[in-house]
């Protein structure tokens with residue numbers, strides 16, 4: 001019995017694949033995903049001279065990342081793991097996390113090969129336990145001895161970059177494609193500059209330097225990734241980051257203003273005084289909820305715009321190894337509509353549609369990402385060697401747990 | 413399957429140490445010996461493979477003994493070999509659970525029930541268990557802080573004659589001693605936005621507003637209200653309420669961590685509603701205990717019911733719109749009065 005074809009990778013001869021990459025002819029740009037126009041394919045020429053003996057027509061060629069997951073399938077995995085997590089009072093969450101990650105990685109394929117996530121649940125659990133104890137002590141000291149707790153909080157700041165580096169090293173090390181692991185080689189100093197110094201300057205400058213902080217962080221996150229011996233590198237331009245930050249802020253400002261005025265008007269009409277929550281009637285409750293929903297909606301629009309625009313800027317032209325590349329082609333308007341649909345779906349189903357939304361989102365971002373090979377993919381792959389990290393640079397699950405707890409967005 | 417008992421698994425072979433790879437077939441003989449085609453290289457026995465757990469229909473990479481890998485989407489064949497040569501499929505039971513819609517709906521129902529039970533019974537029980545362990549310094553400190561903040565923003569100094577307030581304090585002290593409580597005191601204040609009100613803070617500090625005293629209730633009625641507040645302190649209702657709030661928020665955050673996009677509003681609505689429900693239970697408990705304390709003092713246990721009726725009469729005169737029952741902080745006053753009357757009988 002064979003599994004259904006939708007999740008079965010095409011294991012044709014890899015060399016052959018490179019001539020007709022998946023659904024795209026090499027000399028034709030990939031079809032845009034659902035209505036969005038695609039930027040022209042004229043990327044920079046390969047840095048290396050074209051190797052002799054290989055067909056010229058195939059160089060350079062692009063392949064689209066594919067995603068084969070299904071919402072229903074992931075819903076069943078999600079609900080069973082969520083129940084086990086609740087029944088074990090959270091202990092199973094480490095296993096649930098690994099299974100979820102493995103599902104999404106395993107359903108993401110490039111050139112017929114899927115990604116692997118190899119973290120050990122027990123190690124993840126240990127990281128989470130250590131972090132939980134540390135946070136509990138911190139909160140306890142904050143509430144009982146506020147001054148000492150605050151000192152601890154400030155004292156913990158230098159550990160934040162260390163945890164970020166540790167999380168990145170760990171997560172890239174346990175990610176594999178074609179049996180070769182990714183690596184993250186960023187240093188503590190670089191993380192301290194990107195995640196402490198620049199955000200601090202961003203706050204001190206009343207937000208004027210905040211986009212610069214974002215650019216520094218994205219640059220740090222991207223420029224230290226390696227796939228085996230092939231390094232990722234990209235110059236992230238500063239001014240476009242400023243541009244999309246300003247547009248997102250203006251959008252958010254308009255939405256906040258409208259929601260505030262709306263709520264003021266409605267509450268005034270409803271004759272509501274503050275401090276009388278218990279005296280609300282249905283109409284007043286509606287007056288309170290509607291502006292909140294309007295604000296939430298506007299926030300989604302602004303966040304979706306920012307996410308799509310920033311992604312296109314950061315991943316506009318990432319070089320990988322010897323002239324290969326990676327590129328994002330999200331259509332901003334299309335993504336805003338997509339994200340709004342996801343929000344409505346989640347709200348209407350009280351969160352039950354979340355698995356479908358996650359699968360849809362993974363598919364959306366996979367299919368709007370293309371990889372460019374400077375030489376036919378088979379030759380390109382043969383040029384990539386695995387590199388084993390030294391013992392001190394393998395990262396830890398403590399950093400990973402901190403990333404989960406504080407929702408650090410360290411992904412590309 | 414070709415030769416008797418042997419299996420062929422189609423996939424892609426990755427040699428150790430490189431991303432190079434090619435389409436290949438793994439031939440598994442009837443006794444578990446592995447051979448890679450094309451090339452015919454022997455790869456040892458099936459039991460030497462590292463086989464990841466099955467997960468949906470996602471392909472798996474089998475770890476070869478030499479550090480290489482073999483990726484295949486033929487999960488059925490891999491599981492068949494696992495069963496045959498290792499006797500069990502790692503994670504097979506989980507995969508069976510995750511594969512059925514019936515199980516998924518059952519899990520959903522179980523999840524709904526667990527969350528309901530945890531929020532309605534688990535968290536209150538945990539809060540009641542934890543509350544006695546909070547250090548007295550924290551309890552007193554936070555109570556004094558709350559009063560100071562209320563004094564700054566809402567409450568004003570009392571205009572009652574000092575003797576009236578002292579008499580009320582004496583009543584409170586007798587009731588507190590009856591409940592086995594030490595410490596605590598009574599503060600009289602002009603209520604401002606609070607109007608006619610009385611409330612207790614976890615340290616045993618009871619605040620009664622001038623407006624309440626001026627409603628014209630007799631000494632028994634005021635004592636009934638103080639007994640109700642002392643009961644709140646005795647049962648640590650304030651602390652438990654605060655702890656329940658924190659635990660609820662924590663639980664909701666853990667559960668909906670996934671749901672961040674849907675916004676905090678949706679995550680917090682059930683927390684707010686559940687919180688209101690808790691306070692109703694506490695009110696009923698305090699009503700019953702307050703009546704018992706009054707009886708033990710040799711006073712009329714129905715006095716609190718009269719005070720409540722008086723309070724409601726005063727509120728009705730002001731003609732405020734009635735709150736929807738499910739959103740009200742206190743159980744319907746008529747219901748409370750009826751309960752107290754029934755207890756006193």
Ligand SMILES: [Zn+2]
Pocket residue numbers: 640644695698
């Ligand atoms: Zn009460």
